[in-house]
Amino acid sequence: MKIRLKDIALKTGFSINTVSRALQNKDDIAKETRVTILNVAQEMGYIPNGLASGLRSGLTRTIAVILSDVANPFFAIMTRFIEISARKNNYAVFVLNSGENQELEEQAISIAMNKGVDGIILFPVQESNRSLILLNQAKIPYVLIGRHFEEERTDYLITDDVNGGFLATEHLLSKGSKQILLLNGPSHLSCAREREEGYRRALAAYGVDYKPELVIRHEITHGNTYSLMKQIILNRCDFTGIFAFSDVVAWEAIYALQEAGIQVPEQMKVVGYDNIQSQLYYPFPLTTIHISKENIAHRAVEIILKKIKGEAEHEYYEEMFETTLIVRASC
Amino acid sequence: MKIRLKDIALKTGFSINTVSRALQNKDDIAKETRVTILNVAQEMGYIPNGLASGLRSGLTRTIAVILSDVANPFFAIMTRFIEISARKNNYAVFVLNSGENQELEEQAISIAMNKGVDGIILFPVQESNRSLILLNQAKIPYVLIGRHFEEERTDYLITDDVNGGFLATEHLLSKGSKQILLLNGPSHLSCAREREEGYRRALAAYGVDYKPELVIRHEITHGNTYSLMKQIILNRCDFTGIFAFSDVVAWEAIYALQEAGIQVPEQMKVVGYDNIQSQLYYPFPLTTIHISKENIAHRAVEIILKKIKGEAEHEYYEEMFETTLIVRASC
DNA sequence: TTGTATGCGTTATCAG
């Protein structure tokens, strides 16, 4: 039932080789021959066997996207844009969740290798550099997104998070919040450290004291911010503004605030990060830091494909995308 | 650099065959031999070549998930749960977006076949049954989710959408809305037809006239509801409640309402569908119809694996999951 | 319990 090159060869009278070359649009094939073969292939509903061609050629036209949690809208949006770009280039994508867990990330990398992917786009957990070691050993092209390792050279695409942290904090200050809770991600994440740096710089620039107890570094897995915020609300509420690591973190915090009857922005001003709302008509007006998810995703695919084809202009692509403040009603 | 069975064979002194069988945990291998081989494989960092084993065995431990748009939180959540279940069973998943476009769906199916997936989980576009024909010809196991074809027998998992539609409408009526706008999906979707049926039955049950002009059937791609709602608001607002096809559709509608200064629920009551909020702490209290995304995803994987292994108890799995009303502040 | 031989469907090399 499944059509192979052999079947097309039999039907057209050409050899398997010729059929293969014709279908690959190689140029040492007579035009007529190519047309005949293409037509017959079409008629017979030929679908190439990617396993066989991958095994033989070493290329599978497949990439893996390894991320925290595709149910998180930020990652879902990134995945969507990555898939669009990949598909345009005739590539398919595996999605593998790490759950912000180092071990699962390494497992995901192994799976990707097992599947013979040509490249990997990774939002690294950063609890260790073992993933990079794995990747480098396998000599498989990869691009990091959103997070990067200061001590290692890799391809990476990040956003200007120091600036993002600054802008967010500055805006909170400008709205009259002096006591700003930073609901940050864990400090092993480079982007968390950088946003925190921006936060500190903004406080300093406006002459506001930095209070360590207002900086919370926590795991940013689903539901964790919510639980944490419930506790914080019970214990103390010595702040009037929140700068959240991401929009999703902001949502969870606001959810908890709402349950406690605390109004945003009247009683609490909140700024998020990522501008998920640029891709989701979500009916809660969250002030946030915009990053161009589409451009980053597109660029990641572009770079990975260059690396795969050996057409890279640089040894390492290290690019930073701008961050801008989007003001909505939450602050 | 890449370790193959051959390398392990060389190192241990056994044949490739023995190594292969040992790593597969076949039982006709001496315990000592197995231990030796496993250890050496471990040491050498052996990662099996899935392309080769797939080509040879016909199984790739890979499935494809074909859905509308993974950036849509509903599909993202489903994808997440599917990936969790798949991964537990040592399966990896391709994510392919159809954009609710029949042609792209068929293309996605071809890609999946090309990659040699063992099974497909499909949220069908339903503009045609060509996808099923493709799938059946290829004899590849597949399960439909959320939507099913009345005229064709397939495996499918759906929710009780007639009941869901009824519950949603009934609730709107009970809150005093008599003129209810149904912001439905396109009628080629079985679930849209069924929700509409529930809507009509509820109106009938409560003696409210059915007004065709209050039923909008529209494409449910990103941003479309928003644009549509903007127009509707300009032209007329002869309704006091909205029953939306999905939570995402509800969000977009509410977004447009907010821009027009129309308050939910004071001036407009809204009920959504899917209960995305069960997996996302987003701070807008949307009344909705709950469906168990986790159970459905888990079951889909379970069924697809049974089919792949030839262990299915039924020729067709046709299962319906319950729908329940979740009341929050939007209605 | 282990080894030998074969083939999965394709691409690549080389000869004609």
Next chain:
DNA sequence: CTGATAACGCATACAA
């Protein structure tokens, strides 16, 4: 321009 042949890495049937 086309065809024969080998090889990719593994799993399987069969022999030992």
